[in-house]
Amino acid sequence: MTNMEPRYDASTVESKWYGRWEAAGLFQPDPDPNKKPFTVTIPPPNITGSLHMGHALCYPIQDLYGRFQRMQGRSVLILPGQDHAGIATQSVVEKMLRKEGSSGAQIGRDKFVERVWEWRKESGDNILHQLRTLGCAFDWSRSRFTLDEKYHEAVLKAFIDWFDQGLIFRGKRVVNWDPVLQTSVSDIETERKTVRGKLYYIRYPFADGSGSVTIATTRPETMLADVAVAVHPSDPRYKGLTGKTLILPLLNRELPLIADQYPDPAFGSGAVKITPAHDPNDYQVGVRHNLPMPVLLDSRGRITEEGGPYAGLDRNEARKRIVADLEEQGFIEKIEDHDIPILISDRSKEPIEPLLSEQWFCDQPKLAASAIDVVRNGDVKFFPERYEKIYLDWMENIREWCISRQLWWGHRIPVYYGEDGTAYAALSWEKAQSKASASKIVRQDDDVLDTWFSSGLWPFATLGWPEQTDDLKRFYPTSLLVTDRNILYLWVSRMIMMGLDFAKSKPFEDVFIYATVLTEDGRRMSKSLGTGVDPLEVIQKVGADALRYTLLSQTGANQDIRYSERKTEEARNFCNKIWNATRFVLLNTEGSLRQQPAELEDVDKWLLSRLAMTEKTVKSAFEGYDLQTACQALYQFFWSELCDWYIEVAKPRLIDPGKRETPQWVLLTSIDAFLRMMHPVMPFITEELYANLPLPKKAEFIMSAPWPEIPPEFSQPDVEARMERVFEITRGLRALRAELGLTPGVSVPVAYCEGDIAGGDWIVKSQAWVQEIRAGKPDGKHISATVEGVDIHLPLGDLVDPAKELDRIGREEIKAREELAKTEERLGDATFIERAKPEVVERAREQAEEIRSRLRKLEERRKLFG
RNA sequence: GGGCGGUUAGCUCAGUGGUAGAGCACUUCGUUCACACCGAAGGGGUCACAGGUUCAAAUCCUGUACCGCCCACCA
Numbered sequence: 001m002t003n004m005e006p007r008y009d010a011s012t013v014e015s016k017w018y019g020r021w022e023a024a025g026l027f028q029p030d031p032d033p034n035k036k037p038f039t040v041t042i043p044p045p046n047i048t049g050s051l052h053m054g055h056a057l058c059y060p061i062q063d064l065y066g067r068f069q070r071m072q073g074r075s076v077l078i079l080p081g082q083d084h085a086g087i088a089t090q091s092v093v094e095k096m097l098r099k100e101g102s103s104g105a106q107i108g109r110d111k112f113v114e115r116v117w118e119w120r121k122e123s124g125d126n127i128l129h130q131l132r133t134l135g136c137a138f139d140w141s142r143s144r145f146t147l148d149e150k151y152h153e154a155v156l157k158a159f160i161d162w163f164d165q166g167l168i169f170r171g172k173r174v175v176n177w178d179p180v181l182q183t184s185v186s187d188i189e190t191e192r193k194t195v196r197g198k199l200y201y202i203r204y205p206f207a208d209g210s211g212s213v214t215i216a217t218t219r220p221e222t223m224l225a226d227v228a229v230a231v232h233p234s235d236p237r238y239k240g241l242t243g244k245t246l247i248l249p250l251l252n253r254e255l256p257l258i259a260d261q262y263p264d265p266a267f268g269s270g271a272v273k274i275t276p277a278h279d280p281n282d283y284q285v286g287v288r289h290n291l292p293m294p295v296l297l298d299s300r301g302r303i304t305e306e307g308g309p310y311a312g313l314d315r316n317e318a319r320k321r322i323v324a325d326l327e328e329q330g331f332i333e334k335i336e337d338h339d340i341p342i343l344i345s346d347r348s349k350e351p352i353e354p355l356l357s358e359q360w361f362c363d364q365p366k367l368a369a370s371a372i373d374v375v376r377n378g379d380v381k382f383f384p385e386r387y388e389k390i391y392l393d394w395m396e397n398i399r400e401w402c403i404s405r406q407l408w409w410g411h412r413i414p415v416y417y418g419e420d421g422t423a424y425a426a427l428s429w430e431k432a433q434s435k436a437s438a439s440k441i442v443r444q445d446d447d448v449l450d451t452w453f454s455s456g457l458w459p460f461a462t463l464g465w466p467e468q469t470d471d472l473k474r475f476y477p478t479s480l481l482v483t484d485r486n487i488l489y490l491w492v493s494r495m496i497m498m499g500l501d502f503a504k505s506k507p508f509e510d511v512f513i514y515a516t517v518l519t520e521d522g523r524r525m526s527k528s529l530g531t532g533v534d535p536l537e538v539i540q541k542v543g544a545d546a547l548r549y550t551l552l553s554q555t556g557a558n559q560d561i562r563y564s565e566r567k568t569e570e571a572r573n574f575c576n577k578i579w580n581a582t583r584f585v586l587l588n589t590e591g592s593l594r595q596q597p598a599e600l601e602d603v604d605k606w607l608l609s610r611l612a613m614t615e616k617t618v619k620s621a622f623e624g625y626d627l628q629t630a631c632q633a634l635y636q637f638f639w640s641e642l643c644d645w646y647i648e649v650a651k652p653r654l655i656d657p658g659k660r661e662t663p664q665w666v667l668l669t670s671i672d673a674f675l676r677m678m679h680p681v682m683p684f685i686t687e688e689l690y691a692n693l694p695l696p697k698k699a700e701f702i703m704s705a706p707w708p709e710i711p712p713e714f715s716q717p718d719v720e721a722r723m724e725r726v727f728e729i730t731r732g733l734r735a736l737r738a739e740l741g742l743t744p745g746v747s748v749p750v751a752y753c754e755g756d757i758a759g760g761d762w763i764v765k766s767q768a769w770v771q772e773i774r775a776g777k778p779d780g781k782h783i784s785a786t787v788e789g790v791d792i793h794l795p796l797g798d799l800v801d802p803a804k805e806l807d808r809i810g811r812e813e814i815k816a817r818e819e820l821a822k823t824e825e826r827l828g829d830a831t832f833i834e835r836a837k838p839e840v841v842e843r844a845r846e847q848a849e850e851i852r853s854r855l856r857k858l859e860e861r862r863k864l865f866g
Numbered sequence: 867g868g869g870c871g872g873u874u875a876g877c878u879c880a881g882u883g884g885u886a887g888a889g890c891a892c893u894u895c896g897u898u899c900a901c902a903c904c905g906a907a908g909g910g911g912u913c914a915c916a917g918g919u920u921c922a923a924a925u926c927c928u929g930u931a932c933c934g935c936c937c938a939c940c941a
Contacts, residue, residue, distance in 0.1 A: 006901065192938080199941085217941060264940055272941050281939050341940090386870065390936075393869075397937090485936080520878085522934080542903095554879080559871050559935070562878065570889065573903040584900030632880070632888080647900080655899095731907090738895075738907040745898040745906090769898090822885065832921040840884055840922085847885090 004586070004692075008579035010543025010572075014684040018132055021687075026703055027139045029475070030075040038074035039478040040066065041459045042138065043491070044146065046085035047124035048092050053517040053525055053563055054484060055127070056134060056535035057551040061482045061514055061627070063136040064552060067680040068622050069479075071707040077475050078137065079462050080128060081144035084120075086410040086451040087181060087347050093119055093409070109408050116409050130536060135544050135683045137703070142471070144462040146454045147411070154461035155454045156414045156427050158502055163415070163425035167363045168403070170415075170423065174276075174283040175402050177355035179301030179315075180348040183406040184359055186450060187399065188489050190343040190352055199338035200323065201269060203331050204229055207245040207254060213238070214333050216268025218340045219278075220326065221319040223248065224307040225296035226255055228274040230285055233259040235270045249331040250322065251308050260285050277356035293356055299406070301353055315353070360404035360413060360447065367497040368398045374506050380496065383512045383625040384557035387488065394489050403450045410448030416441045456494035459507035466502075481508040484516065485559070512625050514555055520564040538568055545682035546571035552681050553631035574635065575685055578678070581643050582689045585671055588654045589664045594696040596669075597662045603763060604666045605716050606723035607646045610637055611670050612715040615708060618677050627681075634678055642670055645727060649763050668693065673708035725788045726760030729753075732787035733768035736794045739783060739808070747771055748794065752778050755790030784861055786854050802865040809865070813858050820851040 021027065029037065040062050045055065062078055070076045090104075093116050097103050104112045131138065144151060162168040175184040200220045203212040215229055226248055231238040242259040262285050263272045276286030276293040286293055294306045301315045310318050326332050343352035372395050374380050375388060382388040404413060415423045416432035418439035426432035433441045457465070459481075463472040477499070483492060492511060499507030519525055525532045538547050549571040554561040600608075614637040621630035650663035672693055679686040679702050690702035699705035733751060734744070742748065751770045754777060761773050778795030783805060785792055826832050827844055 004900095007903075008901090215941080219941085262939095262941090267940055274941095279939085279941080281941075284939090341938095384871095390870070393937080488936095516935085518934095556880095557871095558879090564878075566890065567878075569903075573901095576903045577901065580901035580904085582900085587900070628880075636888085643901085644905085648905095651899095735907060741895080743896050743906080745896070819885080826885085826922080829921065835921045836884075843884085 004579070004583045006580065006583070008576045008685070010545060010575065010684070011540070013688045014133075014135070014539075014544055017684055017687045018135065021137060021701065021703055022140075024701065024704075026070075026701065027078075027137050028141060029077040029139070030070075032075060035073060035075035037077060037475050037479075038066070038069035039077045039079070039475040040480050040482070041079045041462050041478055042081070043481075043483050043487075044081045044083040044144075044455065044458065045127045046088050047082050047120050047127075047145075048085055048088045049127050051127055051130040051134075051535050052527075053533055053535055053551070055131075056538075056547060057514055057517055057555065057561075058482060058484065059131050059136050060134055060548045060552060061512070061555065062480070063134070063138070063683070064548075064622075064627070064680040065480055065482075066137055067683060067703065068707075070703070071676065071679070071705065073706065077139055077142070079142050079144065079475075080131070080136075080138040080140065081458075081462060082124065082128065082146070083451060083455055084145065084147040084410060086405055086407050086448060087183065087185075089116060089120075090407050090409040091181065091347070104408065112408050133536065133539055133544060134548065137683070142462070146451075146458075150464070151454070151457075151461050152411060153427070154457055154465055155411045155449065157466050158457055158498065159411075159414055159449065159453075160425045160427065161502070162362065167366060168425075169361055169363070170358060171361050172356060172358050173361070173400075173402070174278070174280045174354045174356050175359055176343060176345070177297075177299070177301075177353045177357070178345040178348050178350060179297075179299070179353050180350045181345070181407075182299045184355075184357065184402055184404065185345055185347065185352070186402050186452075189346045191346055192341055193344050194339050194341050197338055197340035199268065199336045200326075201333040201335070202249065202273075202326060203333055204246040204249065204255070204273075207247050213241070213246060213257060213271050214269045215271045215273045217273055218338060219319070221303075221310075221315055221322050222275045222278045222296060223273055223322070224251060224303065224310060224318075225275050225277055225294045226253075226273045227276060227286065227291045227294070228256050228258050228289065229271055230258050230260040230263050230274050231271045232261065232263045232265045235263070235265045237265075237270055249329065250325055258285075258289055260288065278354050280354055283356065295356055297353055297355060359402050360415075360445075362401040362403050362453075364398045364401050364497065367501060368395045370500050371395055371493065371496040374496065374500060380506050380508065381510050383510060387485065387511070387513050391488060391493065395493060398493075401450075403453050404445075404447040405450055406446075407448050410451065411454055413445040413447050413449060415445040417443050417445070452490050452494055455491060456498040457502065459495055459499060460503040472503075476503060477506050478508045479510065481511045483511070483513060485513050488513070510625075515558050515561045517551065518560050518562050520562055520566075522560070522562060525563070533563060538565075542568045542572035543575060543684070545685050546575050548683075549574065549631065549681055552627045553635075554628060556626045556628040558628075574639070575682065577639055577643065578675075578682075578685060578689070581638070581647065582671055582675075582692075584647065585667045586692060586694075588660070589668055589694060594694075595665070597665055600662060600666070602719050602723055602726075602759065603646065603649050604662060605714075605719045607641065607666055607670055608710075608714040609716045609720050610641050611673055612710045612712075615673065615677060615710045619707070622680070631681060634674070634681070638674055638678075642674070646670075648767060652766055668695065673710065676702060676705055676708045679703065679705075722758045723760070725758050725790075726763050728788045729757055729760070729790055729792060730764050730767045732785045733764060733770065733792050733794070736783055736785055736792065737768065739805075740794065740796055740800060745769055748796070750774055750778075750795065752776055752782070752793040752795065753790060754793075757790060781864060784857065786857055789850065791857065800865075806862065806865050809858055809862050813855065813862075816851050816855050816858065820848060820855065823848045823851065 042062055066076045066078045094104055159168060176190050178185050197218055199216055199218055201214050201216050203214050205212040213229055229246055242257050244257050246255045246257055248255050262281055263270060274282045274285050276283045276291055277295045296304055296306045297315060298304050303310045303313045303318050305311050345352050372392060375391060415425050416429060417423055418436045419442055420439060424432040424435045426435055429441060459478050460476050463476050465472055495507045517525060519531045523531055535547060546568055550568045614633050617633040618630045653659040653663050672695055675686040675690050687702050748770045750772045752774050757764060765773055778793055780795055782793045782795040783800055823844055827848060833841055
């Protein structure tokens with residue numbers, strides 16, 4: 001294998017392997033029943049989605065664990081799929097229709113849904129293809145879509161079950177209404193924002209002409225649907241007035257002045273107008289006092305008939321007109337600036353209208369208890385751990401979930417109504433009819449289910465539930481969920497509740513929540529802000545392996561990571577380094593010994609010991625979701641230990657036919673193990689290089705190879721310490737050379753050395769480019785350094801500028817004196833001697849002694865030049 | 867209002883009790899037969915701030931400031 005290019009070309013290599021893995025069936029779980037399964041059902045991306053940096057992290061993490069666990073001997077299933085994403089998809093298709101001059105309303109429900117399916121067939125799979133580019137080894141033969149027929153049946157079954165148990169019910173509530181999308185959305189799908197607004201103080205006169213009550217409101221337009229004014233019973237300002245009748249300005253309707261706990265006497269005037277249909281608090285008041293609840297806004301946020309002369313106006317326009325009219329008629333007492341908290345719809349980014357309407361709800365509070373237990377008792381574990389508390393806090397305060405959406409794209413609610421309005425939940429119209437018996441079914445509910453209702457079933461519905469399929473039996477509960485923190489409440493908590501109730505056990509063991517990918521300067525990546533970066537473009541430039549490494553090597557317990565092009569270049573350089581080092585090894589291992597040689601030099605033992613340490617670190621870091629540490633250990637082992645030291649030291653032996661077999665074996669052993677450990681992070685380059693390694697025993701693919709087993713005897717800490725000394729001395733000598741302006745590679749005839757260099761003469765000679773090392777000290781002028789207690793001298797005084805050298809010695813002396821002063825101060829402290837651990841005191845003593853000796857030597861050297 | 871992260875070298879980040887580390891950037895040198903997407907040598911930090919615990923604090927505790935995220939029905 002000598003035809004490797006000196007520059008690694010990712011695109012050639014990366015296009016080669018994916019198809020081969022797939023053809024070899026490696027994406028399917030190993031059928032061997034003795035292998036413990038490792039299962040992941042991936043968070044299904046939306047069919048509207050295109051790949052972004054978050055995906056480029058999320059899915060490779062799962063792929064990494066699939067590959068890692070496969071190497072650990074598990075039967076791995078990573079099940080991919082997609083989410084129909086009700087609101088998002090419906091919006092996309094609506095937009096397309098509008099461009100064509102049409103609309104959903106125009107073509108009707110059936111045609112519209114047909115249209116969405118068409119669109120999905122054309123472009124809905126894009127994102128899954130993009131995951132292949134990233135190297136994700138997912139089982140495409142088991143891919144699922146949340147609107148597949150089978151999946152749909154599972155959703156209906158779940159709904160009907162909960163309906164029958166009373167866990168799903170219909171109710172009239174003030175919900176979050178999105179006037180743009182014209183549907184309800186759940187509490188979690190809204191975002192709180194504070195905007196600068198006004199607080200209007202409006203006088204409501206008493207019907208009997210005895211003055212007025214001033215209310216304070218931020219939303220004057222809703223007064224048209226007022227049904228009362230409330231004050232706190234303890235408020236002295238309104239003592240004896242409750243029960244009287246007020247006149248609603250503009251509409252001249254009568255309103256009672258009522259007493260309720262809700263108004264805060266300290267806020268505004270202490271009196272609150274009550275609009276039950278458009279404010280959740282007012283709604284509660286309305287219920288307590290049995291008040292009427294007129295609805296003022298229609299589905300687009302326009303004023304209804306209730307608004308009398310204002311009917312038909314948009315709510316914002318209505319506000320202006322109403323304030324102007326109130327002002328003109330003298331009802332406004334004052335207007336103050338006020339920060340108003342408003343709700344914004346996540347999807348449309350428009351302000352939410354609280355709106356009283358009839359919706360379907362899920363009784364989450366009843367389901368929460370076991371979902372709390374399963375996390376409390378450690379059956380489901382969160383990584384990083386802090387998310388456990390966030391999850392529990394949420395679950396302990398969980399509220400009803402509005403699951404109906406006024407959309408067409410989604411799972412239509414399987415509820416059918418009889419003539420008398422009775423609701424029957426059933427799999428079909430016919431089944432509903434048989435449930436209803438005598439009563440005739442006249443219509444099906446128009447609403448569809450919240451997308452999260454169907455995705456909550458994902459871990460088991462994808463495996464065949466409600467049927468007890470072989471897959472469900474073998475692969476459920478799944479092993480790992482990898483997701484981002486934004487959907488902890490929307491999705492993770494629902495899967496846990498639904499999994500426990502429907503599939504009778506937790507949906508997954510571990511939940512790993514990865515960091516948000518930000519831009520280099522810490523801003524959110526977003527298409528609309530223009531701060532997004534397309535992963536596919538990055539892959540074209542540096543390769544999928546490099547992109548994976550860039551993101552994975554920053555992944556741990558952190559909550560953000562910053563993406564930058566610079567980092568991808570570093571990762572690409574690392575790929576190139578791996579490529580070239582392996583290339584070098586291949587060029588130097590032809591006809592090599594394939595068995596462990598009897599005799600190993602210290603440097604060989606050193607590298608193998610470092611390899612053993614690295615394997616330990618990497619494995620436990622992977623297991624603990626600390627990819628950062630794993631990547632760092634791999635990087636350091638490969639670049640600085642294997643390349644910078646071992647290969648350089650091994651070069652002379654590699655050209656010597658009598659000595660080459662040992663370093664050949666060490667290099668092959670190390671590279672083989674390194675590539676296997678690196679494979680979960682960089683699947684392509686490792687596969688390509690592994691294919692070329694001349695190993696005695698080799699798997700068909702590195703992907704199907706086992707995790708490297710490092711013999712325990714490779715670990716030799718004492719040899720490591722010895723070698724580190726030799727390397728330090730080498731560095732010291734190189735520094736002396738640099739002092740003389742001698743460039744690396746230029747050979748120096750002789751260096752002197754006083755002290756034990758641990759049998760590393762030959763290493764120091766070759767690595768510091770010295771022909772001979774003599775014991776002792778040179779006679780003439782020389783420069784010196786003390787490293788690891790060893791004095792090294794370079795007898796090349798002629799080359800030295802004495803002034804410069806004296807300056808250097810002076811600087812070192814100052815440094816040493818400062819160090820000595822600090823250390824002596826510590827040693828002079830009686831409590832330190834008494835209370836510090838003995839080994840710490842001992843070390844301080846040794847250090848002091850070492851510095852003193854260094855100072856003495858510096859003094860001698862000064863004399864030499866002075 | 868409550869909670870959670872973060873604040874360490876110019877930049878991006880490691881580092882959970884014993885005198886500060888990496889990569890990049892920077893300076894100097896170098897085309898030595900794997901790699902210039904490379905190698906060698908160097909410069910660079912009162913570890914946000916203030917208290918406290920300790921013989922000893924970047925590290926533990928308390929508080930403050932700033933940045934970010936999440937939760938929360940004051941009209």
